[in-house]
Amino acid sequence: MALSYLRSSSSRSANLLRPLSSAASLRRPISTDTTPITIETSVPFTSHQCEAPSRSVETNPSELLTFFRDMALMRRMEIAADSLYKAKLIRGFCHLYDGQEAVAVGMEAAITKKDCIITAYRDHCTFVGRGGTLLEVFAELMGRQAGCSKGKGGSMHFYKKDSNFYGGHGIVGAQVPLGCGLAFAQKYSKDESVTFALYGDGAANQGQLFEALNISALWDLPAILVCENNHYGMGTAEWRAAKSPAYYKRGDYVPGLKVDGMDALAVKQACKFAKEHALKNGPIILEMDTYRYHGHSMSDPGSTYRTRDEISGIRQERDPIERVRKLVLSHDLATEKELKDIEKEVRKEVDDAIAQAKESPMPEPSELFSNVYAKGLGAESFGADRKEVRATLA
């Protein structure tokens, strides 16, 4: 079992690179190699009211390659969504997650599908992390039947209940009490699982968040509040919105951890730690220090309230995919070409899914009246002209 300690910072680790083996057979297939490797997080964790977990994270080649592939897929998906929006195939709101992929991917690595995740409207990648397919994403964005919500939800309303993904919410902050409710139900049902309720730095000031946190702490609910702090609530920088932007401390009596959200391994470690904590001791807050390359949504260029230098600086220094790429290369887990091939594959997957999604038809007009209720009781509903269009709800 080869264990190697390596600082996973962005420094060129040329001196630590072992000569690449040309004989592939000397290496186990990268996709299944579970030889443990321990890697240090970029920075140590900062904690509030608790002891921080170790910054040495156990991982393996298979996991790192999965991180790379999944993040590359998410990145490609979001960029493709940008193009589709500009081509007017996606309408309304479209909030992109590129830059924040490490949070979605690191979290999944620490938990199971019995744990619940709920988030706000920047939900495409979180949905994919829970097992949603690219077809379901693109079809939903384009309002087609093959969409995860059959075209009736749109970008902000992705759900996947069978893997405990509860959306997809448009009202800032509402998802946090909902997430605490999921945790309540998990505890009530004795399921030994936890809920991750994600919210942004903008939502962190919402009153209902503190109401829900108070109840969660009183009732020892296995609720993990995850602040994806990308430093801007739409166009408002955190220092303009929060008297205290130390979101991991805002729980007061609730412990918190500040995490480098651009480091998938740090995210994984923090989520693992949080899950253990929540099952025993009730709520905990994780603040993920992350960044979105796009503006708040497709109608926001994202450059009026922050400098292009800042954006490109983050891309250079902290990009989550590049971090994993460097790790993989420096540990000799794959060649540059292999990684590029993965990126090509992923690009093709995305293109294929878009083509397939474009084939999916728009919903039937009768779908206007479906799912208003779970049990319609034969009640009547009406179209714009009720003498022309009416329906009986099944």
Added chain:
Amino acid sequence: MLGVVRQKMLGQSLPKIRPVVSVLRSYSSAAKQMTVRDSLNSALDEEMSADPKVFLMGEEVGEYQGAYKISKGLLEKYGPERVRDTPITEAGFAGIGVGAAYYGLKPVVEFMTFNFSMQAIDHIINSAAKSNYMSAGQMSVPIVFRGPNGAAAGVGAQHSQCYAAWYASCPGLKVLTPYSSEDARGLLKAAIRDPDPVVFLENELLYGESFPVSDEVLDSSFCLPIGKAKIERVGRDVTITAFSRMVGHALKAAEILEKDGIDAEVINLRSIRPLDRSTINASVRKTNRLVTVEEGFPQHGVGAEICASVVEESFAYLDAPVERIAGADIPMPYAANLERLAVPQVEDIVRAAKRACYRSVPLAAAA
């Protein structure tokens, strides 16, 4: 109050009246009396007993035995896991309730009055009502929001609003308004069993009132259908629709009208959403006159919707303009005399019914 078929004095031919359920009044033939409070309590008790997923949450529901004693004894019987006292944080606990419903539990969330539901209204509408639709059926929300609604006595403007019209305008919600003990039991049990979000609007002044309940009503399997109104009193001359406490007022008005030779049909709506348009329209087609009664604000109210429905469906049958009796178009005053003027009284309903029957009633001078 047995529904009695009355012969029209003027010898007009009587269209055959189908034996409507209420005519037989099988529910109210027994001797036992039960208060609305006890009805609600027993309904909660039975549903919690039958289904371990049902739990109760709200301010003072546990140790205090309920602000209005509706949940008396439940904490002792079911324990603190299932009867949860919450802090005074409606947005927080309503959201938690909806989240629990997402996961598959069946929460009953109590608002001490529905005035406080405004703190949580985003969760009722955006998190609960719309979720099944937005998710194309993945996320059903089997939650009940219940509590007293409308005016009490002397509690002032912030504690007296009726929310029936607001909630009933929202697709995805079911909105119920019990009047009698039978209604309270049957509708609450139906609401708890229903897989959709239900807003259950009680009335504080009705909690202490007793009504006769039959053995059928007392049975633990008793349930009333959601979306069906009840004809409390069959009549020929004018239809009076009402819900909650106003049903009692309408029935009293009907007794007074009877002495003046006007035979009123009183409909207890029971369900504001879905609204039982077919029962209302069938009644108006029979009587040709309509008075709607509600406690809440008149503009965009329940009566406005009923009037529109009748004008759309049964215009040719109307022999008089639709009359609306509603709460006064003002915030609720405190002084007893002003409060009395702000809430519909029996004489208001009588007067409106007479107007609908073209009995000359001198109009008050315009203010």
